[in-house]
Amino acid sequence: MALLGLDVPIVLGPFGGMSSVALTAAVSDAGGLGSYGLYGYSAERIAETAQHLRSATDRPFALNLWIPTGDEAEPDDVDPGPALRAVAPLYDELGIEAPAGTPDRFLPAIDEQLDAVLAARPAVLSCVFGMPAAAVVAEAQARGIRVVGAATTPAEAVAVAAAGADAVVASGFEAGGHRVSFLQPAERSLVGTLALVPQVVDAVDIPVIAAGGIADRRGVAAAFALGAAGVQVGTAFLRTRQSAASAAHRDALARLTADGTVLTRAVTGRLARGIRNRLIDHIEEVGAVAPFPAQSWVVGALRAEANRRGDGDLQSLWAGQAAALARFDDAADVFAELAAGVSG
Secondary structure, X not given: OHHHOOOOOEEEOOOOOOOOHHHHHHHHHOOOEEEEEOOOOOHHHHHHXXXXXXXXXXXXXXXXXXXXXXXXXXXXXXXXXXXXXXXXXXXXXHOOOOOOOOOOOOOOXXXXXXXXXXXXXXXXXXXXXXXXXXXXXXXXXHOOXXXXXXXXXXXXXXXXXXXXXOEEEEEOOOOOEEOOOOOOOHHHOOOOHHHHHHHXXXXXXXXXXXXXXXXXXXXXXXXXXXXXXXXXXXXXXXXXXXXXXXXXXXXXXXXXXXXXXXXXXXXXXXXXXXXXXXXXXXXXXXXXXXXXXXXXHHHHHHHHHHHHHOOHHHOOOEOOOOHHHOOOOOHHHHHHHHHOOOOO
16 A cells, blocks of 8 residues: 555554554564554653654554543543452452552543654554544644544444545454444444445545454455455464563464454453453453443453463453464564465
8 A cells, every 4th residue: 555655555453552562563664554552652652652663663654542432431420339349359369459549530631642643753643433633634644644544334434534534444343352433332333344345445435444354365365355455454463472462362362263252341341352261251240340441440450460470361362253364473474474365
């Protein structure tokens, strides 16, 4: 996709909270577009991350932000007590204290994050859960930054295009991680990649990047046959040693079958696809889930400690349905496999 400065139309999925400089740079250096998710990052951390990426690669890369949808819980508006009590046994099991007293805010202000990204001037600003204001999109493009939005339905793709995006990611429900729906609840926006991509291609006049269920050359070839101009791949790269996934997470991906994932709100309060484990089972059985992003705060220290101990049962193991097709542990090998499916 020459529009984004790529030699090969392969985009790394932006792992919110699980990105690594090494993997982002590896994909960019191979001729694709490395993406780095900035979920929860302060303006200062965004600036530092951009510097690290520029030290690691001289190729284009994308910085990704979550756009507020308006339904985010603020600390003063939510009682996390029931959700905290639900996971108290898991905190006790690990011998660590559950969080007490809500923070001043759960997430950095989006305006601060956007200002930091504009100042960093990546090749691409990619967005999920909607698009920034038109003035922000125009300012980004004036600075030479391409803007890419994400859609889980054709209607969302039309909204992304109307907001001035240079390209749109059509994300099928097979994809791992959060469902990035913003016009309708995620449970009402579960369209598969095979059905979604051609309808989005027909609905908009900007390039469409297919995502969801793509992990090898066959998925890439299918995406192009559906009319996509590029593909975005997450889970296959998440399994590689260059990713920020824990060893337990990578091991779980290596054993995963097509029916081994679940869509759940248990981990963050928003619908996301991951590997079913004891953390999800426990929270769903108790049935007490705080709204996003309070639920992320409720289980944050628990997940971090489980990660430190290598306990995959109590981590968030994001994964897509095509994980079983991801057979390589090196990013260069994954990229070569995907590139073999690029038409033309």
